[in-house]
Amino acid sequence: MHQIASTIRKTAIAACLAVSSALGAAAEELPEPTGDVILTVSGDIEKTNGDDMARFDLAMLKAMPASTIATTTIWTEGDQEFTGIELHTLLEALGVESGEITATAINDYAVTLPVTDAVPGGPIIAYARNGDEMSVRDKGPLWVIYPYDSNADYRTETIFARSIWQLDRMAIAE
Numbered sequence: 001m002h003q004i005a006s007t008i009r010k011t012a013i014a015a016c017l018a019v020s021s022a023l024g025a026a027a028e029e030l031p032e033p034t035g036d037v038i039l040t041v042s043g044d045i046e047k048t049n050g051d052d053m054a055r056f057d058l059a060m061l062k063a064m065p066a067s068t069i070a071t072t073t074i075w076t077e078g079d080q081e082f083t084g085i086e087l088h089t090l091l092e093a094l095g096v097e098s099g100e101i102t103a104t105a106i107n108d109y110a111v112t113l114p115v116t117d118a119v120p121g122g123p124i125i126a127y128a129r130n131g132d133e134m135s136v137r138d139k140g141p142l143w144v145i146y147p148y149d150s151n152a153d154y155r156t157e158t159i160f161a162r163s164i165w166q167l168d169r170m171a172i173a174e
Contacts, residue, residue, distance in 0.1 A: 030093075033057035038141045039125070043172035046095025054094055058127060058141065061085055064093065067124050071149040074160060075139070076129075082145045084126035087118040091172075099174040103144060105166040106136065113144070113162045115172075122146065125167065139165035 030049035035057035042053040049055055064085045072079055091097075096115060104110040117123060123146045127133060134140025143165040146154040153159075 082126035083128040084124040142167040
């Protein structure tokens with residue numbers, strides 16, 4: 001009888017550990033978007049929310065820590081204020097540490113960014129300009145913005161070429 005009780009106890013503990021582990025893994029997954037998906041990230045990422053990709057609506061991006069860059073750009077007049085999520089923060093949330101990002105716009109224009117660009121205080125994926133959400137007509141809904149005025153290294157043709165607007169998908173490759 002004692003041996004049966006011991007076996008039942010061990011089985012119950014194993015079952016509890018399995019459920020706990022499964023719940024922990026589920027908690028690490030990204031939530032499902034409830035609004036229109038404006039960004040998909042695929043490829044070598046650790047966290048997804050379906051179909052081996054991470055899909056984000058605007059609310060999901062806004063729920064992440066926001067960053068604001070005040071800068072001039074070669075595409076706009078005067079000082080501009082861009083708000084969005086740091087590329088570093090997004091990649092960290094997806095478990096990306098190295099590789100390259102193929103960033104693609106709504107019109108299928110694509111650029112390659114090294115993951116090494118994703119540093120704290122570096123580029124953001126902007127969803128607002130001067131406090132307003134950006135429409136497709138206004139280079140939105142997402143625009144990769146570097147802090148051009150804060151560092152001369154960000155004022156090069158290479159960086160300007162990486163500043164893709166109307167961004168809607170990214171693919172990560174090692």
